[in-house]
Amino acid sequence: MARTRSEQAHKKVLDAAIALFADRGIDSTSMDSIAEHSGVSKATIYKHWPNKDNLALEALGYLFGADVKVPVPDTGDLRADLTWRLSHQPAEDRRILRERVMPHVIAYAARNLDFGLAWRNRAMSPILTVLTEWIKRERERGTLSAEIELESALAMLVGPLLFRNIFHKREPGQRKMYAPQLEERIADGFLSLYGVFAARRSAVARMIKAAAPKAT
DSSP: OOOOHHHHHHHHHHHHHHHHHHHHOSTTOOHHHHHHHHTOOHHHHHHHOSSHHHHHHHHHHHHTTTTSOOOOOOSSOHHHHHHHHHHOOSOGGGHHHHHHHHHHHHHHHHHOHHHHHHHHHHHHHHHHHHHHHHHHHHHHHTSBOTTOOHHHHHHHHHHHHHHHHHHSOOOTTOOOOSSTTHHHHHHHHHHHHHBHHHHHHHHHHHHHHHHSOOOO
16 A cells, blocks of 8 residues: 555654764754655644654654554464564664664663653554463463563563673674573573462472471
């Protein structure tokens, strides 16, 4: 289906904004420059976005794949399914731009706390949503412990990825990843703690320890 003129203008503005943010940063990119590079009038741009921050949030959401929901697979292999989802990256054609724009996003968010909070919520929402749905699904099936605490579980799954992305960034265009097996290690640790068989083994171990005779 062909895009309407409004949809075409919307996409042109997003593409122009992303390119300018990657080259100049968000602070140094004006709505005038976005209008000039996109070929879309400022009046039309303001019909779609009330200000630059709103435009930046949508542009970054698209760039980082927040526009597409990618659930955890359901193959019956919890480890493989979880590892696959933790390893998932948005569209390859956006990768280099993502790497170029991220330092600018961090700098801008540090100076604009409201934007930083809004961006973190938008950036994290897709992965947190699908992981929450997966945990609830597997908990109901009995493959994950019924006593799993959601916030702690999400922190355990996402925290190490954030650490790698923030403190071990690659140079733009480089493919070598710090801790390339990190996602597998996260899945192993998570399932060893919350997997139902691990929970049963832990319960049995506690029962054996409680029943053991006390040393005199």
